[in-house]
Amino acid sequence: MKNNLKYTALSQSFFAGETVGVSKQLLGKFLVRSVGESRLVARIVETEAYLSEQDPAAHTSSGRTERTKVLYEEPGSAYVFKVHASCCLNVVVEPEGRPGCVLIRAAEPVVGTEPMREYRRESKQELREKELTNGPGKLCQALSIDLSLYGADMTSRNSALRICENDSENNFEMGVSRRVGISKAVDLPLRFFVEDNKFVSSQPQTGGRLR
């Protein structure tokens, strides 16, 4: 599927901002993936902040490792990691040297729904539309994002993966909750999502919403 819309990548200075603020500002933005002949676009509807300092739930809580080295590099880089059988996509934020990041947990398909369905079909049959991208692992599968995109510069016009402006869909209520799936610092209100959007991930019933 093709379209003629122009997508303008967010600048590195956008991502150099403070983690919580950037996490909120990323809601509604376009995730644009170029793969093969396809351009896949999804509107971000759920994010989580992982703080650069004093966040026991962050992968950098015990310092820099081979896996997390990109978090200390330039803002706007992709931090992709694998958990169980799934990949998760994060954007590096904060100025270089401060390892904050934002986990992209869910998005709403905008362009390329059929290719997304094909990438997802590898594991399931006859998915409902919302199951295409309503979780961090599902989103990566639908957009064909894997460890080969580790460190990719998402602010570059030519990048196969970038995050772009969206000037037309910014009228939404934002919800806030605890983060999902972690065992440390579980009470911090660092998950942000577009209220009443069906692509926001389903989450464990434990814990409450915390607004």
Next chain:
DNA sequence: CTTACGATTCCC
């Protein structure tokens, strides 16, 4: 080298 453990997803 060996082992423990998930920022998940899917099935029972």
Next chain:
DNA sequence: GGAATCGTAAGG
């Protein structure tokens, strides 16, 4: 509620 499943990180 529980298993799958594999890259990462830490320890011997």
